[in-house]
Amino acid sequence: MSVTDSSRILPSPPYARGEADLRFVRTAPRHLVDRSAVAEVLITDWLRLGPDTFRLGAQWPRGHTFYAPIAGSWHDPLLAAESLRQASVLLGQTYYGVPADHRCDIAELDVDIVPGAVLLGSRPAEIRLDVSATDVRRQAGALTGLTLEADLLRGEVFAGAGRLALRVSPIGDGPNSPVEPGDFPTQPDPVPPPIVGRLDERDVVLGIPRSASARRGLEWELRIDPSHPVLFDHPTDQVPGMLLLEAARQATQAACAPYRVLPVELRSAFHAPVELDLRCRISATRLPVEDAGEDAVVRVTASQSGRLAFDSLVVASLCD
Numbered sequence: 001m002s003v004t005d006s007s008r009i010l011p012s013p014p015y016a017r018g019e020a021d022l023r024f025v026r027t028a029p030r031h032l033v034d035r036s037a038v039a040e041v042l043i044t045d046w047l048r049l050g051p052d053t054f055r056l057g058a059q060w061p062r063g064h065t066f067y068a069p070i071a072g073s074w075h076d077p078l079l080a081a082e083s084l085r086q087a088s089v090l091l092g093q094t095y096y097g098v099p100a101d102h103r104c105d106i107a108e109l110d111v112d113i114v115p116g117a118v119l120l121g122s123r124p125a126e127i128r129l130d131v132s133a134t135d136v137r138r139q140a141g142a143l144t145g146l147t148l149e150a151d152l153l154r155g156e157v158f159a160g161a162g163r164l165a166l167r168v169s170p171i172g173d174g175p176n177s178p179v180e181p182g183d184f185p186t187q188p189d190p191v192p193p194p195i196v197g198r199l200d201e202r203d204v205v206l207g208i209p210r211s212a213s214a215r216r217g218l219e220w221e222l223r224i225d226p227s228h229p230v231l232f233d234h235p236t237d238q239v240p241g242m243l244l245l246e247a248a249r250q251a252t253q254a255a256c257a258p259y260r261v262l263p264v265e266l267r268s269a270f271h272a273p274v275e276l277d278l279r280c281r282i283s284a285t286r287l288p289v290e291d292a293g294e295d296a297v298v299r300v301t302a303s304q305s306g307r308l309a310f311d312s313l314v315v316a317s318l319c320d
Helices: 078-095 241-255
Strands: 043-050 053-060 102-113 125-139 142-154 157-170 219-222 261-270 281-287 296-304 307-318
Touching (some): 043 078, 078 102, 078 125, 078 142, 078 157, 078 241, 102 142, 102 241, 219 241, 241 296, 241 307
Antiparallel strands (some): 043 053, 053 125, 142 157, 219 281, 261 307, 281 296, 296 307
16 A cells, blocks of 8 residues: 655644544545545544554444445454554554655554444444554664554444554655556456355456366466456555455355355465566465364465465354
8 A cells, every 4th residue: 555645644633632532424534544535434533542552433334335244234344454454554644754755565464353243233333443553663763664453342342353564665666656457467257256255246356267277176366457446446556455355255255155254353464565467376275163163264375476475364254
């Protein structure tokens, strides 16, 4: 994800404003969360409680064009991941001085959700993120990385937790320039949407493998659609992290078919950038369940040019 000109940052809410005084009546400025469309902004408000502690508000809609409810009953847990991603961009720019000529890349992202606390209600869910910044790293005074640890609360109910480790680096030349649409490789045909829990094939990020041997297993080719209005909200120079998380979710769904899955834990590591103009292989392995409270555990990996670029351990509840 890229950051924008810090000179455009609006004044942050007062340091000493009451801790419970979060507002959910409007969204944060879209440039502070690295979004182009206002409709994709989840963060509504933020407070600084201490030098490295913060409180943010996020609103999760009852319906979303991409992060739709799971089985008609639960908010999509990837809304928690996207809320944490947006929070990291906002806090980095507003309080840690991330400048316009630097980029922020996710190194690790973990999310746990409590299913009973993310059930759909009669109104959008108002989520409070209590965030602590740890492992704040600087070099020559410039931020090079930090880790955010967050508790998610819905009212006074604990709804989950998250952890995001961020790498910060200057934007260079050449490979950091957005890839032109004509440079993208030919995309494979999408997996049938119901197999990966989707209704529209445009939202399918797993493609049918080209080789017959790969088609017999849990292996796919990543589909990269630069015109997708959510996953590619704005031009970028590499595959967005949220696209890889969606691939992990869809691969888990395919591995657990015909059951519908609700991801309740994701443990994801982003080892290397996934380039837009090279093919990327997605593989899934369903692991033995060791905890009686777990329904399914799936490890999903993304490999490109023979190297591991991303892996995610997904624990899912079976809904159907």
